[in-house]
Amino acid sequence: MKERIEKLRERFAGAGVEALYITNPENRFYLSGFTGTAGSLLLSLNNNYLFTDFRYAEQAAQECPDYQVIVTSGECSEVLREYLTGEGITLLGLEGDYLTYNQFQILKERLDGVELKTVDGMVEELRARKDKGEIALIEEAVRLADEAFQEVLPHIRPGVCEREVALQLEYSMRRMGAEGAAFKTIVASGYRAALPHGVASSRIMAPGDLVILDFGAVYSGYHSDMTRTVVLGKPDKKQEEIYQLVLAAQVSAIEFLRAGVKAQDVDAAARSIIEQAGYGNQFGHSTGHGVGLSIHEKPRLSVKDQTVLEEGMVVTIEPGVYLPGWGGVRIEDTVVVQNGGCRVLTRTPKEELLSTA
Ligand code: ZN
């Protein structure tokens, strides 16, 4: 924790900011270990403060040995002024991406005389590169999703409702130790498989359907993210063909992925294969995204992202092809970037289009 705080301190001091006020829950957890749901951090050049209310006083004292815990009875901003004045701070960095307009107005009024500057992405950039402990937690979140998939696979059959499958996946992950689902589980069958984010609906699955299952687990705050596409019955030629195309694109990106390459070039490694087959317009989203304390975080493996990937970044690789009226295919693994290559954490096989009925 101390190392993270010092790295951040170097960064905000370098940006000319005298102190940083952290309100984003994931950033707060990353920098303090605090698991409560209400509180904020103030990091000055010399001190670390955690503001929270009576409900979390004891918990914060236990979880955050690197912080002076300040118990507040109302808005944190009331006492914030006192500490800023105490340290003679005149320029405070804020997370503009996470403050509401009203919260900002209140801060502006209460902190009259203190210049406020938004410094977005600073903590998120640190979070992009995971340490060994974080990778181990993501690995466990991946394992929970992999095992839940094995358990639920036999129940993905014609006559079953998409929501029932989503519920079983979530139940299975929770029973095995997950804190919860990483996001609203996607079960998109038949024509709905053409919806890249087809959250499970009341649709009853039918013979011949392609079914996209996109889900993940949360373990100790860290997320996993995987997608498999299955077919209910014997696949037809086109289903096989599109599946193998998406697989080739996914494998191509994984083979290209290593520390030192640009995010956009990983995207291109997958996208070029789908484009060459004539389905470029049917792959309208990014090839992947960082995953960690948030389900979507830096870097983005998109056409535009020029981030140079570093060892320890954890990303998803998830190309897809979606044909309105017909359905779609997506394959997604969670992967750790390493020097000279990468390590695929997701273990569920993907080499063949899985038939479940
Ligand atoms: Zn996903």
Ligand code: ZN
């Ligand atoms: Zn994803």
